[in-house]
Amino acid sequence: MPDMEQAAVASGEPAGAQERYFVRFTRAQRYMHAVLFTTFLGLAATGLPMRFSQSAWARRFASGVGGFGAIIFFHKLFAVILTLAFLIHVREIFQRALVRREKGIFWGPTSMVGNWKDVKDLFGHLRWMVGLGPKPQFERYAYWEKFDYWAVFWGMVVIGFSGYAMWFAPFFARFLPGWALNAVLVIHSEEGLLAILFIFSIHFVNTHLRPDSFPMDLVIFTGVESEEEFKTKRPMEYQRIASEGKLETRISHAPALWLTNFSKVVGTIAILIGLTLLVLTLSAYFGS
Amino acid sequence: MADETGAEMKTVSSTALTLAASAILMLAAPLGAVAQTDCLGCHGDASLQDASGHSVGVDAPKFHSSIHGSLQCGDCHAAIKEYPHPDKVTPVQCETCHADEAAGLVGSVHASRAEHPCTSCHGDAHSIFPKSDPKSAVYPLNVPRTCGNCHGNGEMAKKHGLNNVYPLYLDSIHGFALSKEGLLVAANCQSCHGSHHILSHKDPASPTYKASVPKTCGNCHAGITADYMGGVHGKAVLAGKLDAPVCSDCHTAHAIEQPTASAFRMQSTPICGNCHKDKFSTYRDTFHSQLGSLGGYVETARCWDCHGAHEILPASDPRSPINKANLVQTCGRCHAGANLSFVQYQPHANARNRKLNPALYFIRLFMNLLLASVLSFFMIHTILWLIRSRYDQVKRRKAEGGKNA
Numbered sequence: 274m275p276d277m278e279q280a281a282v283a284s285g286e287p288a289g290a291q292e293r294y295f296v297r298f299t300r301a302q303r304y305m306h307a308v309l310f311t312t313f314l315g316l317a318a319t320g321l322p323m324r325f326s327q328s329a330w331a332r333r334f335a336s337g338v339g340g341f342g343a344i345i346f347f348h349k350l351f352a353v354i355l356t357l358a359f360l361i362h363v364r365e366i367f368q369r370a371l372v373r374r375e376k377g378i379f380w381g382p383t384s385m386v387g388n389w390k391d392v393k394d395l396f397g398h399l400r401w402m403v404g405l406g407p408k409p410q411f412e413r414y415a416y417w418e419k420f421d422y423w424a425v426f427w428g429m430v431v432i433g434f435s436g437y438a439m440w441f442a443p444f445f446a447r448f449l450p451g452w453a454l455n456a457v458l459v460i461h462s463e464e465g466l467l468a469i470l471f472i473f474s475i476h477f478v479n480t481h482l483r484p485d486s487f488p489m490d491l492v493i494f495t496g497v498e499s500e501e502e503f504k505t506k507r508p509m510e511y512q513r514i515a516s517e518g519k520l521e522t523r524i525s526h527a528p529a530l531w532l533t534n535f536s537k538v539v540g541t542i543a544i545l546i547g548l549t550l551l552v553l554t555l556s557a558y559f560g561s
Numbered sequence: 562m563a564d565e566t567g568a569e570m571k572t573v574s575s576t577a578l579t580l581a582a583s584a585i586l587m588l589a590a591p592l593g594a595v596a597q598t599d600c601l602g603c604h605g606d607a608s609l610q611d612a613s614g615h616s617v618g619v620d621a622p623k624f625h626s627s628i629h630g631s632l633q634c635g636d637c638h639a640a641i642k643e644y645p646h647p648d649k650v651t652p653v654q655c656e657t658c659h660a661d662e663a664a665g666l667v668g669s670v671h672a673s674r675a676e677h678p679c680t681s682c683h684g685d686a687h688s689i690f691p692k693s694d695p696k697s698a699v700y701p702l703n704v705p706r707t708c709g710n711c712h713g714n715g716e717m718a719k720k721h722g723l724n725n726v727y728p729l730y731l732d733s734i735h736g737f738a739l740s741k742e743g744l745l746v747a748a749n750c751q752s753c754h755g756s757h758h759i760l761s762h763k764d765p766a767s768p769t770y771k772a773s774v775p776k777t778c779g780n781c782h783a784g785i786t787a788d789y790m791g792g793v794h795g796k797a798v799l800a801g802k803l804d805a806p807v808c809s810d811c812h813t814a815h816a817i818e819q820p821t822a823s824a825f826r827m828q829s830t831p832i833c834g835n836c837h838k839d840k841f842s843t844y845r846d847t848f849h850s851q852l853g854s855l856g857g858y859v860e861t862a863r864c865w866d867c868h869g870a871h872e873i874l875p876a877s878d879p880r881s882p883i884n885k886a887n888l889v890q891t892c893g894r895c896h897a898g899a900n901l902s903f904v905q906y907q908p909h910a911n912a913r914n915r916k917l918n919p920a921l922y923f924i925r926l927f928m929n930l931l932l933a934s935v936l937s938f939f940m941i942h943t944i945l946w947l948i949r950s951r952y953d954q955v956k957r958r959k960a961e962g963g964k965n966a
Contacts, residue, residue: 322855323851323855324851326852327811327845331855332854332855335855336855340855341855344855359636398946399945401949402942402948403949404949404950406756407897407908417939424935442896442906443903444641444898445905446900446902447900447902449902450902451902451903451904451906452905452906452918452921453905454906454910455910456920456924457794459921459925459928460849463931463932464930466932467928467935467936469932470932471935471936475936475939475943478943479939479943483947484951484953485950485954
């Protein structure tokens with residue numbers, strides 16, 4: 274991960290004497306996540322009222338923000354921003370794979386692509402949960418993190434395509450059959466619902482609210498984590514880097530106080546919005 | 562002149578009055594032929610009251626300008642033959658002259674003469690003007706207010722089990738045309754209900770009886786009614802199928818809105834849904850409905866935007882906007898660039914019906930299974946994980962000698 278090493282070098286500060294901090298995410302990755310979650314919250318907040326347009330809260334919310342016209346405007350705006358972010362990400366993958374010939378991008382310990390270890394980790398993790406085995410030693414990306422990534426990746430393709438098919442229906446009708454225009458709404462709304470339910474319950478708990486990270490894992494905001502966290506959460510990555518003698522390249526400094534506080538505020542707001550939307554979704558889904 | 566005479570007459574003794582009156586009577590009986598001035602001698606005093614406190618005064622100048630101004634008092638007050646007349650006289654019988662109107666009242670909702678004297682609509686008996694006169698209580702622009710005296714009264718509406726329709730009418734398109742624009746042709750109460758022979762809408766002879774409503778509205782809206790009669794609803798009503806909607810079922814009777822107004826567009830799809838339940842429920846599943854249910858966006862397709870509003874024709878009819886041959890044009894009204902493939906979109910597709918929409922059915926099934934399996938797996942995974950992490954955390958903290966959690 275040359276980006277990561279550059280980031281660490283660029284920080285240029287010596288490691289703290291008491292506790293060392295290591296870079297996990299580059300600045301670009303953190304920005305990407307910020308764009309991802311703000312547009313996702315926006316898409317969820319404007320998409321749910323459409324999905325549950327018969328519920329009272331949807332109508333109140335819609336009239337509060339200026340009616341349906343405003344809702345669809347912001348939904349499309351967030352969609353376009355997210356699409357751009359997605360395309361930037363795809364371009365980066367191509368660049369790293371084809372231009373820079375990074376082998377580790379599709380396989381190896383730092384890849385997002387699933388491998389046999391992930392399958393073993395999943396079962397090992399489940400065994401550990403019920404007290405039947407030791408806790409698996411995770412690499413840079415654990416299997417649920419890879420699932421999160423691919424769920425979002427697949428979700429963006431599916432939701433994005435079906436969304437644009439509705440937005441530009443007459444254009445898409447040039448090469449899609451008529452019934453596909455019916456299908457895209459079903460696909461868009463069901464996949465959107467899945468994404469919303471998954472992110473606002475599973476991802477929130479797995480990544481932020483579980484006891485080891487509670488109330489939130491700030492690493493996606495600050496980019497760095499303490500050595501202890503690194504060691505316990507991703508022991509295999511730590512050992513691998515240590516054995517390669519590259520620990521030094523990843524060392525950074527503790528996040529600035531303002532960044533930590535800012536991250537806490539932003540993270541809390543995001544989680545609260547998400548949980549509110551989750552409650553509204555569930556109430557509309559089971560109430561109707 | 563009248564006042565002077567009155568004042569003079571009040572001062573003279575009753576004997577003298579009797580004598581004078583007798584003399585007049587002898588000279589010119591019957592009373593009908595007697596000049597109004599004789600009666601107005603007493604009744605010209607607007608403050609004159611009878612023994613029970615009812616006003617018996619007559620505003621002479623107003624009376625003279627009224628439609629009955631040229632009549633003599635006795636023409637109506639026929640029971641009074643002599644002077645002095647008894648304290649109690651039989652009421653005036655308007656039907657003596659207005660026989661047709663009186664006949665009309667028989668059997669009407671206002672048949673009771675005690676509850677609905679002619680004056681309750683026509684106003685003060687001595688200042689009745691022709692209905693073409695703006696001073697008349699039944700001048701077209703005054704009719705709603707006149708009817709509203711009773712039908713704008715919540716208590717009275719409750720007593721008779723009626724809707725309090727006057728305020729609804731005033732805010733309706735007809736009410737606005739009448740009260741704001743002063744349009745004489747705007748429908749007022751009697752345009753639809755008639756005047757003397759008003760019947761309950763349950764009475765088949767009433768112009769507001771369901772089957773008669775199209776004809777009644779058609780008195781003004783002739784073109785729309787002709788369209789309507791050519792459509793499926795008009796034909797059904799004509800065939801005696803009174804489940805089919807008439808004008809008032811969609812437009813309401815009194816609170817009629819401009820059909821292009823957002824409020825009307827927002828509220829009216831469920832009206833069609835009252836009968837077309839399956840079509841309404843499948844419409845609800847579509848983006849058209851999702852768009853249309855949230856305020857502020859009224860352009861989205863409602864039932865009548867595709868099916869037409871008045872001349873609704875079955876899809877098999879080549880003139881129907883939803884006939885296959887016309888779909889490109891119909892959909893194209895909103896969706897610029899709609900082509901043959903585009904119009905194969907089904908605005909009433911039912912993803913729950915495997916026979917009608919197999920592709921959609923299986924797509925929905927797949928999506929639901931995906932949703933259910935992903936969420937249930939991770940729900941269990943997360944709950945187990947939470948419990949185990951918490952257990953470890955507590956154990957670790959105990960080992961460290963700290964407090965729990």
